[in-house]
């Protein structure tokens with residue numbers, strides 16, 4: 001057991017608290033466990049952590065909570081962290097969709113996985129106040145061949161201001177190194193770069209954006225008031241079938257000139273993203289790959305792996321354009337919701353929503 005440190009600040013109940021806001025697949029749950037272990041094994045504190053992740057599917061919202069206190073204090077609380085000392089946002093796409101900055105005030109250190117500057121990110125988050133640390137964790141993770149959670153771990157430890165880097169490194173050795181020794185160096189590099197590359201800025205309460213109090217989400221639909229059939233029109237659900245929230249930052253890009261219309265991508269894609277239609281290939285009638293409907297794409301990149309001609313390549317989602325504009329025109333989607341700009345040019349070859357044309361042609365494209 002390590003010699004206990006003295007926590008620099010605690011709330012009125014004596015706890016130092018961290019909240020992670022993420023989407024399934026980015027490793028926030030593991031990161032929460034590691035932070036719990038960090039407190040207990042390396043900082044000599046009493047520590048607890050737990051996560052909430054709804055249906056547990058990749059792409060659904062995930063929250064992880066970590067609580068630390070002095071070793072002589074009892075820690076039996078397992079309620080959500082409402083006013084975090086450190087808030088970690090694992091995906092910038094969460095901004096504006098969910099109240100992820102609830103409970104953040106001038107004293108909070110907010111660490112965001114984003115390529116934006118702190119000034120730009122504050123606008124996007126409509127952040128009331130606090131110290132904002134921006135770290136391009138996805139880029140670093142790709143460069144180091146590690147995961148976003150390792151980079152975020154390093155960045156959050158730095159943001160907290162009292163956690164030694166060597167403890168985070170040792171934690172990574174014990175947690176990841178034992179299980180995946182071949183990946184240890186990559187993970188350590190991710191932690192170190194997270195620690196050293198965050199860009200930070202402190203924002204005072206200047207009245208620009210109001211404080212958002214933490215509220216437990218209400219179950220709007222239950223046994224008595226759910227629509228007939230239980231249809232859920234919210235983003236990521238079956239009606240809109242928008243899988244964009246599942247993407248970790250990559251989309252497949254389609255280079256039509258290289259495509260030989262073999263159909264491997266179509267038979268591999270689990271979400272029927274590819275749009276094939278009768279056409280002509282090399283002077284003969286053929287089913288022709290007309291592009292992707294990114295509305296349904298969760299960014300798994302299996303299609304990129306199987307394409308024999310490199311007609312599909314991985315591209316960074318945030319560098320692409322047009323998805324936003326397309327989705328905005330869909331009457332199925334609530335007007336107040338925001339989307340990330342994403343999707344390569346040409347993706348509107350999708351037939352999925354070309355209802356007008358389908359009607360005109362009697363259902364035949």
Ligand code: SF4
Pocket residue numbers: 251252268269270271272273274292296297298299300301302303304
């Ligand atoms: S990345 Fe490719 S295989 Fe995966 S959902 Fe998107 S189109 Fe389908």
Ligand code: SF4
Pocket residue numbers: 258259260261262263264265266289306307308309310311312
């Ligand atoms: S796998 Fe590649 S070549 Fe084959 S249809 Fe798909 S994009 Fe075209």
